[in-house]
Amino acid sequence: MGLSALARAGAATVLCAAFLVGCSAAPTEEPSSEGIDGVQTYGDLSRDHTEDPVDYPQSPPVGGNHNPVWLDCTGTVYDEPVQNENAVHSLEHGAVWITYDDSVSADDVAAVADVVDGQPYTFMSPYPDQDSPIVLTAWGVQLGVDSVDDARIDEFLTAYRQGPQTPEPGATCESGMMP
Amino acid sequence: MKYLTAVVAAGAALVLGLVLGALLLGGEATPSDTSAEAGFARDMSVHHEQAVELAFIIRDRSDDPEIRALAYDIINTQRAQIGMFSGWLQQWDLPQTSTAPPMAWVDHGHMSAMSDMPMDSYDDMPGMASDEQLDELREAKGIQAERMFLELMIDHHKGGVQMAEAVEPLTDRDEVEYLASTIVQGQQAEIFAMEQMLADRS
Numbered sequence: 001m002g003l004s005a006l007a008r009a010g011a012a013t014v015l016c017a018a019f020l021v022g023c024s025a026a027p028t029e030e031p032s033s034e035g036i037d038g039v040q041t042y043g044d045l046s047r048d049h050t051e052d053p054v055d056y057p058q059s060p061p062v063g064g065n066h067n068p069v070w071l072d073c074t075g076t077v078y079d080e081p082v083q084n085e086n087a088v089h090s091l092e093h094g095a096v097w098i099t100y101d102d103s104v105s106a107d108d109v110a111a112v113a114d115v116v117d118g119q120p121y122t123f124m125s126p127y128p129d130q131d132s133p134i135v136l137t138a139w140g141v142q143l144g145v146d147s148v149d150d151a152r153i154d155e156f157l158t159a160y161r162q163g164p165q166t167p168e169p170g171a172t173c174e175s176g177m178m179p
Numbered sequence: 180m181k182y183l184t185a186v187v188a189a190g191a192a193l194v195l196g197l198v199l200g201a202l203l204l205g206g207e208a209t210p211s212d213t214s215a216e217a218g219f220a221r222d223m224s225v226h227h228e229q230a231v232e233l234a235f236i237i238r239d240r241s242d243d244p245e246i247r248a249l250a251y252d253i254i255n256t257q258r259a260q261i262g263m264f265s266g267w268l269q270q271w272d273l274p275q276t277s278t279a280p281p282m283a284w285v286d287h288g289h290m291s292a293m294s295d296m297p298m299d300s301y302d303d304m305p306g307m308a309s310d311e312q313l314d315e316l317r318e319a320k321g322i323q324a325e326r327m328f329l330e331l332m333i334d335h336h337k338g339g340v341q342m343a344e345a346v347e348p349l350t351d352r353d354e355v356e357y358l359a360s361t362i363v364q365g366q367q368a369e370i371f372a373m374e375q376m377l378a379d380r381s
Contacts, residue, residue, distance in 0.1 A: 074228070075301070094275075118300045120225050120276050154278045162265070162275035170262050174232040 031140030034159040036152055039143045047092060047167060054085050060099050060127050061088050063139045063167075073097075073173035075118035078125035090123060091139040094166035095173055096157055099127035099135045104148075111148045121161040121173050140165050209271045215349035217273050218284025219359070220264035223342055225281070225301045227257040227264075229308060230335055236316050237328040245376065246325050249369075253332070256365070263358060285345050306338020322380050329377040336366040336373070 033039035045063030054065050061084050070089035071082055087097055098112055112134065116124045127135065132144025136153060138160035145152060162169060210216035231254050238250035268275050281298045302309060308316075308331045319327050343362040350356060 115278075118302055119278075120221075120228070120301070157278055158274045158276065170265055172228065172231070174228055175235055 029164040031165040033141070034155075034163070036143065036155050036159060038145075038152065039141050039156070042140045042142070045140055050085070054088075056084055056088070058142065059129050059131075060084065060097065060135060060137050060142075061091075062137055062142050063091060064088060066092065070173075071123060072175070073121060073123040075116055075120065076123040077113045077117055078123065080125070081127060082125045087123075087125070090173065091137065092167050093121075093171035093173055094160075094162035094169065095121045095123055095138070096161050097137045098122070098124040098153075099130060099137070100124070101126070101128055101130050101133055103133050108148045115148075115153065115157075119157075119161075122157065123173075138163065138165065139167055210273070210350075210352065212273055212277065213279070213284070215284040215286075215346055216352055216355050217268065217271065217277070218279075218282070219342065219346040219350075219355065220267050221275070221277055222281050222284070222301070222304060223339070223362075224261050224264045224275075226304055226307065226335075226339055226342060227261045230257045230332065230339070231261075232313070233308065233316065233328065233331055233335065236313070237324060240317075240320065240324050241328075243325060246328070249373070249376070250328075253369070260358065260362070263354075267354060284349070286349060304338065305341045306335040308335065326377060326380050329373050329380070333370055333373050333377070336370045339366050340370075 030043050031041040033041055040062075042058070042062045046065050047063075048065045049068045050065050051067065054061075056062075056064055065085075066088035067083065067085035068089070069086055070093055071078075071086045073090040073093065073095035091097060098116055100109060100112060104112075112124055116122050130144070132146065134145045134148060134150075134153075136143045136145070136156045138156070141156075141160060143152060143156050160166075234250040234253040234257075238247050238254070241247055241250075265275060281301045281304055298304065301307065312331060316324065316327050316331065340363050343359040343366075346355060346359050347363075350359075
């Protein structure tokens with residue numbers, strides 16, 4: 001066990017030195033579309049804590065300064081709109097936030113809730129002011145879809161929950177604020 | 180000419196590195212997205228997350244040094260192990276989460292206690308407390324809260340042991356076998372300790 005672990009570490013070093021890639025210690029990558037059609041990416045997002053309201057350029061916000069308290073994002077289904085400033089902190093922790101506007105039927109909202117409920121690093125809430133009926137947001141990335149049946153919803157969840165764009169890999173979705 | 184020599188040397192070094200790397204890595208295929216190892220890492224992370232949450236709840240509500248020390252221990256150990264699971268998935272170049280059902284990786288024949296797998300919800304994994312039980316614990320006080328915590332955590336640990344035992348026959352990866360066996364042993368020892376603590380509070 002010790003020897004094979006050592007061998008693997010050695011191999012990783014050799015490969016790393018040979019290619020001069022994957023050597024960086026920085027765990028967080030710039031947001032990328034991960035090959036999913038329609039994903040918008042946003043870099044250079046600030047990450048300060050503030051108790052004040054924040055004016056976010058995107059709707060819903062994709063990152064930026066945020067409240068010190070994050071929202072519970074352990075597959076949590078919120079029936080009412082949530083505070084942007086708390087939700088953005090959950091994005092920093094690697095959560096995907098699914099929002100829907102008034103055009104989405106009750107049946108489709110229930111179908112989205114079925115996707116979200118109890119899933120790690122996931123939460124959903126209504127969001128009246130957005131450009132697509134359903135919007136998926138993670139830190140620095142966003143995708144609007146028209147239908148709950150869109151296959152890109154699963155792709156987005158898989159790519160971005162605690163994905164490579166997460167500013168704080170390993171941060172928790174538990175013990176946040178439950179409004 | 181000097182330039183050409185340097186290029187050839189660099190190329191040779193690259194090939195040597197590749198060959199060495201392939202030799203050293205050889206034999207062990209990296210686990211796939213649907214492997215038992217990946218499923219175990221993801222599902223056990225969710226399981227551990229709830230143990231950490233339970234321990235934080237009681238540590239915020241109890242002033243009993245023994246309970247607070249146990250909670251501190253569980254928080255740190257299980258949080259660190261969540262990091263190890265996450266590290267494996269990163270090393271294996273796999274997503275941290277999956278939209279596949281929880282416990283889909285388990286060998287049904289092997290785990291009679293968990294026959295209805297895969298499951299609909301992470302809350303159905305063995306030993307998981309329900310949202311209602313978490314809320315009850317948040318409302319409880321004093322020795323009643325301590326007893327409730329111990330009962331929930333004993334069940335949670337028993338489920339954790341089951342899950343770790345389930346992956347052992349399905350993997351030959353050293354890092355997975357090692358951590359699974361330490362989880363089985365460590366949580367069994369803590370179950371014994373918590374049963375004593377529960378008896379002390381009856």
